[in-house]
Amino acid sequence: MQIPRARLCGGAAERLCFGAVFNSRRELHSTKSSPVPRDVAPRDESTPRRFDRLRRLPWLPLLIVALIILSAPFAVDPLRDAATGGPITDATLRRSGGYLLLAPISAVLDTLTLLSHRQHIALILTLVLGWVLWWWWSRREADLAVPRRAVRIASRVGIALAVLAGVYAVALLVPRPMAALETAGPNIIAIDFHAHTKYSHDGRWNWEPEDVRAWHRKAGFDVAFIADHRTFDGAREGWANNPTESGTETLLLPALEAVWKGEHVIVLDADRMYRGIFDAALRDVDDDALRLASLVPGNEPVLIWTIPGNLANVRTAKGRGTPGIRALEVVDGAPRGLTQSRLDRARIVHIADSTDVALVAGSDSHGWGHAASAWTLMLIPGWRGAPPDEVTRAISATIRNNGRETTRVAERYVANTEDAALVPFTVPIVTWGMFRSLSSDERIVWFAWVAALTMLARLPAMRRRAPGE
């Protein structure tokens, strides 16, 4: 219903329509007594109109441009040492031409893929809450009665959630160029100690061992251990298709993920060397069998404790000839693994330091997503050109003999907001972190994308205006 303005703008209601009152005062100012002719006198823009003009500014592109520029002086390396938080000197992150060309998509989807379980929840709640508030305060729906307004907003939130689900689906399923690790010398080998195939009960239904190999090759891994649950099928198939000489293609090496003392552990070379330490279902590691197999120095099974898990249950090996954990995952790429990896980082590193066991990374990839969270770097002289079985023996022997000093873990930088006080601010903190970790090349491509998309968005309005001009 339209209410005549004159009626609303009298008396107490005057403050509701300050715009109209303001205009009438302008009329009073430009009477004949004014020395400036009425048409030439400068007219102040009314506040609502100014507000409207401000609203029409391309705020999102302006915000992105500001973030690209302001984050540049605070740039961080996209890779860092997972144990120390310091720089990684043995490797760099290589972004291919395709990755660069899609720089904004690459950065946003990589960040989404590398969020922890907690951060995903914080992101979804923030977006839903922000969207509801925006519509609630937006003037577009102000004339509706409250119940209708709530229903309208709920349906808009539903659409927004569907769009978000679409973005997640693209991040998880659609192949795209990956950021890859590039090692600094021929004797350094980049390893993933924890990968799954479709043969694992929790692997993606069509995640073949050769898909695993391709994913790891694109991420710059020289080796990936297939550590399925309760089956060697994926590991055997991957092994059968390995090249005869290492270094020409990503090697798939055999392992098994099983349970020992209530914790999930990965046993390297489980099939050929240590089949006898598992129960018939390949679910548990038998305690006595493990002790027996560990009696022979140089033959001890290498057990890797995985996260998420209970740090209080970690039983590290006490030296040669003893059973136990010989490496700890410091980064696990699954969302729940990333949460504990970031929350308990100091405790994990402390256990590794104090008991002299290695720190490693596992992608824990089950076939979703196209970004690697971390790479384990080891120095294995002469591994290139060696047969795969020599490489797997050398990796186990090096971890067994040299403990903590054996490995470096290079992880992708994502701002850590796991702490209860920081987790509500995940969206701004992680976004700022993402802009900080952009390279100069990426920043240029971001600018180009923002400019192109802003122009495209304005094209219809410019076309409409053109005939009258």
Ligand SMILES: [Zn+2]
């Ligand atoms: Zn796993």
